[in-house]
Amino acid sequence: MELTANTVSAREVSSSATEPAGPTTGCAMQAVRAQRWGDNRQNPEHQMGRIHAVVAANQQNALHLFPTQPHYQKVGTSDWLKKNTFEKLLNSTEDVLQELQGSTQSCHQELIGQLQQEMTVEYVRRLLKGEVKLKDKDCQLKAYETVKENAERLHELFARMGSKQDWLKEILTKIAEVLKLQDIPAIQMQIVSLGSAYPDLSEKHVSALLKLKTNISKADRKIVKTTLSDTLKESRADPGTRKFFSKVKVR
Template sequence: MRGLQTTFNADTKELENVLTDVTMSFRKEVLDKLKQKTQPLFKKILTSAWMLNSEILDSIMSTTVQFCQHLKHLEQPVDKDFLGDAHKYVVREYITQAIKPRKRLKRAKREKVGKKMNEEATVIHNSFKDLGSDADWLSSAIHHIANIISEKKRHKIKEYIEEMCQAYPDVRKEHIEAVLTLRGLYRNKKKSIIRKTDKLQENAESVADRTLFAEIDTPTVITCF
C-alpha cells in the first residue's frame, strides 16, 4: 500500500476506496457472468432431462469452478467472501428451481428425486469445499428438502421441517408449503404440518450474515384440494 501511495501521491484512505470500488466491480462482473452462464441450466432442475442424467449439474459446477478460478488472484479474506457468494448462489438457485410450482410427484418419482437431490447436494458441497469455501452452513439446505420430498412417514416429514427451520431461521411457511406441495401432500395435511411449525419459526434466532431462504422468492402455490 505504501508503494502505491508514493507512486500515485495519494493518501491511504483514497487508495483503499479505489481498491474497494475496483474489487466490488470485479466481484459483480464475475457473479453476473456466472449467472448468465448457469441460469439456463438451473431451469432444467427437476425436469425429465435432469432425471435422466447428471450432465446438468456437472455443467453447472464445471462452469462455476471455472469462474471461481479467477478468485485465486484475490487476497484473503476477499477471495473467501467471493467464494461464499458463489457457493450461496448455486445452493439458492438450485432450491429456487426445485420448489417452483409443478405437478405433484408420485411416490416412485419422489423417491428418485429425493435420492438425486441428496446426491447432488453432496456434489455441490464437496466441489466448493475443494475450492476452499468455508460456508459449511449451506450444506444441509438441499438435503432437508430432498428428505421431505422422499419421506413416506408424516411424522418424519414434520421432523425434517423442524430441522430445516432450526438450521435456517429465515425459511418462511410459503417455502415449506411449496416443498410439501411438491411432496404431494394435500391442503389440509399441509396446513396441519405448517401450523405446528409456526411457533418453532417464531422462536428461531437468525444468525447474522446467514440468510438463504430470505433471498428466495416464495412461489405461488395454487391448489384445488
C-alpha cells in the same frame, strides 16, 4: 457468455467504487484502491479488484457472474431427474471459479463463499417452482438421491476452491430428507428441524416444497405448516442465526 476478469466494465467499477451499496467490505476497499492505482489490465490483483467491486456493490445478484443460467433451467424439472444436467452446471461453474483465482486469500474466500450461497439460493428457488411432480415413493426417493448428490458435489467443488460455507450443504440435505419421507409426523419433525435452524423459512416455502410430493393432501400440508408456525412462535430467534430462505422468493 464466458466470464473473464475483463468482462466487468469500467463503468460498473466506477459506480461501485464511489457509491458502494451496503456496508463497505475489505474486498470493496481493495477494489477502490486497485482502480486508483491505474488501469493495469495485466495486473491480477487489479482484475480481481474489479470483480470484487461489482460483487460487493450488488451482493444479492452475484450469480450474474456465472454463465450457468441455461443449465439452471433444468433444475427442478423431470429432465433434471433423468439426465446428468447438473454435471454441466458444475463444469461451467468450475470454469468460472478458476478465472477468479489470484486474489488475496481473505477476499477470494469471501467472494467464493458469496457465489456458493447465491448458487444454492438459485438451486432451491428453481426446485420450489414446482415444475417436477413427484407422484409416488419411487419418484420421491429419486429426487432425494438427486438433491443429496447435488449437495455433495456442489459442496466439494466450492470447498476445493476455498469456500468455508459448509452450512449450505446442510440446507439441501434437509430438503432432500423431506422429499424422501412418507409419514406426516416424520415430515413435521424434519420441517421443524429446518425451521429451527433457519427461522426465515416461511409457510410459503414449506407449501411449495410439499406440493412437489403430489401424494400429500392439502389437509396434511396445512398440518405441517401449522406445526412450523407454532414452533417458530414459541422459539426465540437467535440474533446470530443465518438467513437463507428470505432470499428464496416463492409464489
